Amino acid sequence: xxxxxxxxxxxxxxxxxxxxxxxxxxxxxxxxxxxxxxxxxxxxxxxxxxxxxxxxxxxxxxxxxxxxxxxxxxxxxxxxxxxxxxxxxxxxxxxxxxxxxxxxxxxxxxxxxxxxxxxxxxxxxxxxxxxxxxxxxxxxxxxxxxxxxxxxxxxxxxxxxxxxxxxxxxxxxxxxxxxxxxxxxxxxxxxxxxxxxxxxxxxxxxxxxxxxxxxxxxxxxxxx
Amino acid sequence: xxxxxxxxxxxxxxxxxxxxxxxxxxxxxxxxxxxxxxxxxxxxxxxxxxxxxxxxxxxxxxxxxxxxxxxxxxxxxxxxxxxxxxxxxxxxxxxxxxxxxxxxxxxxxxxxxxxxxxxxxxxxxxxxxxxxxxxxxxxxxxxxxxxxxxxxxxxxxxxxxxxxxxxxxxxxxxxxxxxxxxxxxxxxxxxxxxxxxxxxxxxxxxxxxxxxxxxxxxxxxxxxxxxxxxxxxxxxxxxxxxxxxxxxxxxxxxxxxxxxxxxxxxxxxxxxxxxxxxxxxxxxxxxxxxxxxxxxxxxxxxxxxxxxxxxxxxxxxxxxxxxxxxxxxxxxxxxxxxxxxxxxxxxxxxxxxxxxxxxxxxxxxxxxxxxxxxxxxxxxxxxxxxxxxxxxxxxxxxxxxxxxxxxxx
Numbered sequence: 047x048x049x050x051x052x053x054x055x056x057x058x059x060x061x062x063x064x065x066x067x068x069x070x071x072x073x074x075x076x077x078x079x080x081x082x083x084x085x086x087x088x089x090x091x092x093x094x095x096x097x098x099x100x101x102x103x104x105x106x107x108x109x110x111x112x113x114x115x116x117x118x119x120x121x122x123x124x125x126x127x128x129x130x131x132x133x134x135x136x137x138x139x140x141x142x143x144x145x146x147x148x149x150x151x152x153x154x155x156x157x158x159x160x161x162x163x164x165x166x167x168x169x170x171x172x173x174x175x176x177x178x179x180x181x182x183x184x185x186x187x188x189x190x191x192x193x194x195x196x197x198x199x200x201x202x203x204x205x206x207x208x209x210x211x212x213x214x215x216x217x218x219x220x221x222x223x224x225x226x227x228x229x230x231x232x233x234x235x236x237x238x239x240x241x242x243x244x245x246x247x248x249x250x251x252x253x254x255x256x257x258x259x260x261x262x263x264x265x266x267x268x269x270x
Numbered sequence: 271x272x273x274x275x276x277x278x279x280x281x282x283x284x285x286x287x288x289x290x291x292x293x294x295x296x297x298x299x300x301x302x303x304x305x306x307x308x309x310x311x312x313x314x315x316x317x318x319x320x321x322x323x324x325x326x327x328x329x330x331x332x333x334x335x336x337x338x339x340x341x342x343x344x345x346x347x348x349x350x351x352x353x354x355x356x357x358x359x360x361x362x363x364x365x366x367x368x369x370x371x372x373x374x375x376x377x378x379x380x381x382x383x384x385x386x387x388x389x390x391x392x393x394x395x396x397x398x399x400x401x402x403x404x405x406x407x408x409x410x411x412x413x414x415x416x417x418x419x420x421x422x423x424x425x426x427x428x429x430x431x432x433x434x435x436x437x438x439x440x441x442x443x444x445x446x447x448x449x450x451x452x453x454x455x456x457x458x459x460x461x462x463x464x465x466x467x468x469x470x471x472x473x474x475x476x477x478x479x480x481x482x483x484x485x486x487x488x489x490x491x492x493x494x495x496x497x498x499x500x501x502x503x504x505x506x507x508x509x510x511x512x513x514x515x516x517x518x519x520x521x522x523x524x525x526x527x528x529x530x531x532x533x534x535x536x537x538x539x540x541x542x543x544x545x546x547x548x549x550x551x552x553x554x555x556x557x558x559x560x561x562x563x564x565x566x567x568x569x570x571x572x573x574x575x576x577x578x579x580x581x582x583x584x585x586x587x588x589x590x591x592x593x594x595x596x597x598x599x600x601x602x603x604x605x606x607x608x609x610x611x612x613x614x615x616x617x618x619x620x621x622x623x624x625x626x627x628x629x630x631x632x633x634x635x636x637x638x639x640x641x642x643x644x645x646x647x648x649x650x651x652x653x654x655x656x657x658x659x660x661x662x663x664x665x666x667x668x669x670x671x672x673x674x675x676x677x678x679x
Contacts, residue, residue, distance in 0.1 A: 142582070
């Protein structure tokens, strides 16, 4: 069980890539179970890159990323894959789905990959969908859904697995106030369950609920 | 941690349907490249088996005099195809080379067809099967020059001539010397190497009354041919395959006593094979293994491109908790689908090209005995090389650029 995540002086430069990305210069943070950790800051400041570093998709050039004291920046491909499978649930900023699959198939894919009982997962998905006003679109192909619906779908998918670390990148973007409020409530429920929850957001309502807050600006983090 | 099979199916379907034209192109081009490999690969072992193996297995030499034809094999069936097939199986299974003279006849609806065949051998019958398969368009009406028959008979065989035997008029409706447009391209070389041990046949077609006792007629015909000096063999006759087969078990020591230069033929033919295939500069070697390499590289690049273009989907799999097991599973299923789609047309194209364009009479059943060697070898090599390449490429590239493009682009 992971209880503590620590980032120390993380940095990452992107040279020669297809996308013009501002570098991460010096980001440090701490996330513990039972507390909501929030990254906020202007667009393009590097929040998403930090989230991807925590999820193990981007390897930092320097600094340390410690999960209960184990430096993950030194881990290899296999260990990261297993760790992600066993301990991390990630809802990225952009909605990543297989567009030809139905909404329910997309969210069950995650449960299926992690070996979660599909009957339970389906029931739980229906319950969450009802709570987030998504129950009527579960049988639709994803490409037919609106931006807000895809956002909630991604959120539901990340909740279907019981892990120690939850990463949400802009979970309330494209959502109306009512649905954004429901999503924030769900995030807080995870915190109450003693999970490590890390959020990157512009949403003031969500930032206010954070207990460990960091502003990321020009590739540097400042604890608030 | 396995993906639910249903989701694998949907996932793969999603990947394939998105770009079905691309996959169709890959399958088509791969099939053509693989068929080039198979064409040469099929010919190679067949030539070896035709040119070398029989000599290696034989206890006596082919180079025998006409006088060695000491028995006459007569077998009648309504279905001459089946008879010859049985004869061929018998010879192949016995691993013996048979120097003999066979007469087979078929009778159907008042039409009597009599085939006189000399030098019945595994080689000959294998090739002869091609005639029966209908691959030789003129086989129905031909009389072939038979040197084992004496000159008076030969001189009478010309197109349009009439031969009267036992009150029957034979009309020669066609004549054909046994040359390479009937046999496989390597057969003339076989004939050259065999020197006088060539294979000849001629066929007589005639109408008979239903009242004629066919077996008795054949006996009398053979007697007549012998007494008139048309053929140089003494008759020993049997009817039906079982009976005739026993007559085929001749005095082996007789043939052994005729053995001449067996080693010479083995070495000559082996050298011939070596020249064609044994060197990396030989054309067949280059065709076979060059095209095999192109096939492997092409499929490797195709699958690599496929995964590169679908890295978003793969990234999603890993993002959702998938591991390398899931990648391997997806790879295996995708590769298997490709192979299943590529091999059947490649087999058909290669066999069709051999049979109908090169006119090499390699029996289909022969191909079925050798194709799996190369295909298994090719598929396993391609599978491993492509898997390693793609997996290393996946690890080297990671997903960061895909994710960043998705997130920030």
